[in-house]
Amino acid sequence: xxxxALLLAAGQSSRMRGTDKLMMPVQGQPCLxxxxxxxxxxxxxxxxxxxxxxxxxxAALDGLDVIRVPVPTxxxxxxxxxxxxxxxxxxxxxxxxxxxxxxxxxxxxxxxRMVDEHKREPDLILRAATDDGKPGHPVIFPRExxxxxxxxxxxKGAQEVLxxxxxxxxxxxxxxxxxxxxxxxxxxxxxxxx
Numbered sequence: 066x067x068x069x070a071l072l073l074a075a076g077q078s079s080r081m082r083g084t085d086k087l088m089m090p091v092q093g094q095p096c097l098x099x100x101x102x103x104x105x106x107x108x109x110x111x112x113x114x115x116x117x118x119x120x121x122x123x124a125a126l127d128g129l130d131v132i133r134v135p136v137p138t139x140x141x142x143x144x145x146x147x148x149x150x151x152x153x154x155x156x157x158x159x160x161x162x163x164x165x166x167x168x169x170x171x172x173x174x175x176x177x178r179m180v181d182e183h184k185r186e187p188d189l190i191l192r193a194a195t196d197d198g199k200p201g202h203p204v205i206f207p208r209e210x211x212x213x214x215x216x217x218x219x220x221k222g223a224q225e226v227l228x229x230x231x232x233x234x235x236x237x238x239x240x241x242x243x244x245x246x247x248x249x250x251x252x253x254x255x256x257x258x259x
Contacts, residue, residue, distance in 0.1 A: 073146050
């Protein structure tokens with residue numbers, strides 16, 4: 066069984082009014098770098114989508130054992146980043162943990178919990194949720210769903226696949242609101258820092 070982490074980091078950060086949210090500092094390092102390190106600490110192979118290999122985000126990954134996946138069509142929506150990332154996974158990948166890169170409340174322990182649940186139920190889609198049941202991220206997709214993910218378009222992510230497979234979906238509770246805090250605006254980041 067090979068579960069690969071796919072960190073989605075090719076978006077335009079358009080709601081940040083000129084600042085790149087994935088370069089915002091978390092524990093003294095860019096958010097993107099911290100997210101990758103946490104996934105690596107969870108003993109996962111990590112694939113990271115980036116806008117292109119000249120982008121500052123790419124430099125933030127220097128020295129880390131990751132596969133960088135440029136997404137030249139990222140401006141067409143999240144589905145393009147997701148599909149390009151899925152296509153980049155090795156043929157031996159039996160599943161992928163899809164992680165938005167703008168969720169610095171997710172910890173290594175959260176990723177390890179998702180991995181442990183996947184080992185117990187490798188045929189299910191596992192979606193992280195808050196401890197009171199609100200769905201969020203990351204989401205683990207078994208390989209049989211990869212083809213469907215490749216067909217997605219626009220900026221809705223994998224919601225269609227989740228809605229179409231309720232009997233194959235199980236929620237995994239993570240502490241507090243780790244699964245739902247994504248930081249898209251300067252105000253989001255300010256609130257998260259305080």
